Amino acid sequence: MGDEKIHWRSGCPISSALDVVGDRWTILIIRDLIIYGTRTYSEFLDSPEKISTNILADRLSLLTSLKLIERTQPEAAARNNAFRLTKSGAALRPVLLGLGKWSHTHLKPFHADIVKIH
Amino acid sequence: MGDEKIHWRSGCPISSALDVVGDRWTILIIRDLIIYGTRTYSEFLDSPEKISTNILADRLSLLTSLKLIERTQPEAAARNNAFRLTKSGAALRPVLLGLGKWSHTHLKPFHADIVKIH
DNA sequence: CCGCATCCGTTACGATACTG
DNA sequence: CAGTATCGTAACGGATGCGG
Numbered sequence: 001m002g003d004e005k006i007h008w009r010s011g012c013p014i015s016s017a018l019d020v021v022g023d024r025w026t027i028l029i030i031r032d033l034i035i036y037g038t039r040t041y042s043e044f045l046d047s048p049e050k051i052s053t054n055i056l057a058d059r060l061s062l063l064t065s066l067k068l069i070e071r072t073q074p075e076a077a078a079r080n081n082a083f084r085l086t087k088s089g090a091a092l093r094p095v096l097l098g099l100g101k102w103s104h105t106h107l108k109p110f111h112a113d114i115v116k117i118h
Numbered sequence: 119m120g121d122e123k124i125h126w127r128s129g130c131p132i133s134s135a136l137d138v139v140g141d142r143w144t145i146l147i148i149r150d151l152i153i154y155g156t157r158t159y160s161e162f163l164d165s166p167e168k169i170s171t172n173i174l175a176d177r178l179s180l181l182t183s184l185k186l187i188e189r190t191q192p193e194a195a196a197r198n199n200a201f202r203l204t205k206s207g208a209a210l211r212p213v214l215l216g217l218g219k220w221s222h223t224h225l226k227p228f229h230a231d232i233v234k235i236h
Numbered sequence: 237c238c239g240c241a242t243c244c245g246t247t248a249c250g251a252t253a254c255t256g
Numbered sequence: 257c258a259g260t261a262t263c264g265t266a267a268c269g270g271a272t273g274c275g276g
Contacts, residue, residue: 010166013221048128088224103131106206
């Protein structure tokens with residue numbers, strides 16, 4: 001359920017960051033939290049990229065175990081619950097903004113439909 | 119071989135950036151170019167994370183077609199060749215530095231062996 | 237209903253062997 | 257040395273089931 005141990009490929013900090021967020025979906029979940037204020041499981045499912053339920057559950061579990069996100073009411077039932085960023089997760093904001101800016105500047109020739117955030 | 123079309127999941131710039139560099143290896147190749155001055159195929163293979171030959175060839179081909187990197191001597195034979203960043207690829211530097219900094223600050227509790235770059 | 241877990245076909249990865 | 261071919265394995269992705 002997502003909390004299987006991470007395989008750290010090296011001691012390089014960039015490599016280690018990718019061992020955590022270096023897949024197609026994890027950063028999108030963090031984007032939803034940082035930029036769009038997404039909070040619940042079904043709100044994440046509504047994002048335009050259409051993550052599937054098992055992947056979402058797996059990543060939420062992993063991000064929780066690494067303390068990038070946490071549940072707003074740890075004691076409450078799942079249906080009443082929501083997620084929010086921790087300081088650690090929120091600290092990824094400049095990275096995401098940098099990615100978005102780079103994308104908008106350098107990927108336009110290959111993907112004309114890229115829009116600006118906000 | 120790597121230049122198959124990219125599937126753009128949405129118009130979101132962050133999502134689009136991940137459609138290009140959102141896997142475990144692509145950013146490491148760019149890291150090698152930006153931070154360690156790696157230039158040749160065999161030098162990439164020597165990185166501590168040990169990318170395999172087919173993945174490396176595939177990613178180099180993809181990054182070339184998207185003009186994040188280019189060959190230093192396009193006309194020369196493969197064995198005499200090397201890669202370098204284009205402006206577009208080099209523009210990812212702040213993103214990589216941000217990732218490294220985040221990692222060093224927030225991943226230490228889970229991976230004590232993280233070292234600093236340089 | 238909502239938040240997952242499970243099943244299962246398909247795709248991507250990763251190690252190794254091999255070729256020009 | 258710079259790749260390509262092959263093939264076993266792991267991850268993904270969609271459908272569905274199920275408990276609270």
